Amino acid sequence: MDLKLLTPLKVGETKLANRVVMAPLTRCRTAEPDNxxxxLNAEYYAQRATAGLIISEATQISRSGQGYAGSAGIYTDAQEAGWKKVVDAVHAKGGKMSAQLWHVGRMSHSYFQPDGKAPVAPSAIAAEGAKCNIIVDGQHKFVPCDTPRELSVGEIGQIVDQYRNSAARAVRAGFDFVEEHAANGYLLQQFQATNTNKRTDRYGGSLVNRARLTLEVLDAMLEVVDREKLGVRISPYFNINGIADAEPEQMALYLADEFHKRGIAYLSIAEPSWVGGIELTDTFKRKIRETFSGTLIYAGEYTPEKAEAAIQSGLADAIAFGRLFIANPDLVERIRQNGPYNVPDRATFYTEGSRGYTDYPFLNV
Ligand SMILES: Cc1cc2nc3c(=O)[nH]c(=O)nc-3n(C[C@H](O)[C@H](O)[C@H](O)COP(=O)(O)O)c2cc1C
Structure with a gap:
């Protein structure tokens, strides 16, 4: 069968070979504390270069913005050089790659903070039940996140600067796109959500104020990245890691409209159903489509069949696959051949080394 999922797509000025996107996936395979x-990372991504687009694992813009031991950074020269090797390896195989830039905010631990202080957030509200990943006795261990402290306005400005710097580094490393991670309960969504942002200054209160940092960061990134190469990820209705936003649809539509005005290349929407959240409705997705005219990428428990239907419906342009891409480096070929698919091993999602990382078999090998 001819699948639209496997047909080319132009995103901004960049032509993707197909609409099968590798979702951003934290895998914790860099060494602490240099990250x-x-x-090994280059090999892992190059194995998956037949994706129309690879979105990198979330990559911190500062040590303070980290919450998982081994997650990659892009704020030092060595990290930038490391990423350049990864991107070169993906390009050598004909792939395209986006750099997802993140700051985890309160989803962190004193382990990562300068002088062992508290992590930072819009307000000093702990992420109930949320876990970070630190190294204890040489092993990765999930532990409760620490209660954060409230950021000052001056510190917020520094974070905006860090996003700009890291975006410039991503461009220098050769990434085809740079993505602002404004999803999944990390710093920018902590500012967006009503229950995690209790500020009384221009970054809190009204919806416009709660969206301000997401847009200030985007505008800073736009100073160093062409709008045709910029993307944003949001996660409307996301409800884990202590996020309980009273206005998820209003926030998503306001942000989508602001992204549209700035003419960015793509909007990536992380659906919350894979972590027990609600199913986003077609009515909601239609409103997003009517608001944002760039490329729309959705992710969350998609099978190839469901992905094809979403693209055929006109609500999505491309679909990002997470766990299927962990286990199937040649996912595109497997979709073309209608399977079979390797099964992902959860136990090695966030461990070290090649096991469960670069050793999933290809078809016919
Ligand atoms: C191991 C793992 C790591 C993830 N890391 C990230 C990340 O770094 N950034 C992000 O935006 N989402 C991350 N996600 C969410 C995925 O991008 C995706 O939205 C989710 O896995 C649902 O897609 P799937 O059902 O195809 O796996 C992660 C998911 C998994 C399973």
Whole structure:
């Protein structure tokens, strides 16, 4: 069968070979505390280069913005050089790659903070039940996140600067796109959500104020990245990691409209159903489509069949696959051949080394 999922797509000025996107996936495979991408990371991403677009694992813009030991950074020269090797390896295989830039905010631990202080957030409200990943006795261990402290306005400005710097580094490393991670309960969504942002200054209160930091960061990134190469990820209705936003639809539509005005290349929407959240309705997705005219990428428990239907319906332009891409480096070929698919091993999602990372078999090998 001819699948539209496997047909080319132009995103901004960049032509993707197909609409099968590798979702951003934290895998914790860099060494603490330098968090420099390695040859192993390059091999992992190059194995998956037949994706129309690879979105990198979330990559911190500062040590303070980290919450998982081993997650990659892009704020030092060594990290930038490490990423350049990764991107070169993906390009050598004909792939395209976007850099997802993040700051985890309160989803962190004193382990990562300068002088062992508290992590930072819009307000000093702990993420109930949320876990970070730190190294204890040489092993990765999930532990409760620490209660954060409230950011000052001056510190917020520094974070905006860090996003700009990291975006410039991503461009220098050769990424085809740079993505602002404004989803999944991390710093920018902590500012967006009504229950995590109790500020009384221009970054809190009204919806416009709660959206302000997401847009200030985007505008800073636009100073160093062409709008045709910029994307944003949001997660409307996301309800874990202590997020309980009273206005998820209003926030999503307001942000989508602001992204549209700025003419960015793509909007990536992380659906919350894979972590027990609601199913986003077609009515909601239609409103997003009517508001944002760039490329729309959706992710969350898609099978190839469901992905094809979403693209055929006109609500999505491309679909990002997470766990299927962890286990199937040649996912595009497997979709073309209608399977079979390797099954992902959860136990090695966030561990070290090649096991469960670069050793999933290809078809016919
Ligand atoms: C191991 C793992 C790591 C993830 N890391 C990230 C990340 O770094 N950034 C992000 O935006 N989403 C992350 N996600 C969410 C995925 O991008 C995706 O939205 C989710 O896995 C649902 O898609 P799936 O059902 O195809 O796996 C992660 C998911 C998993 C399973």
């Amino acid at each position: 420099v991408p390695t040859e």
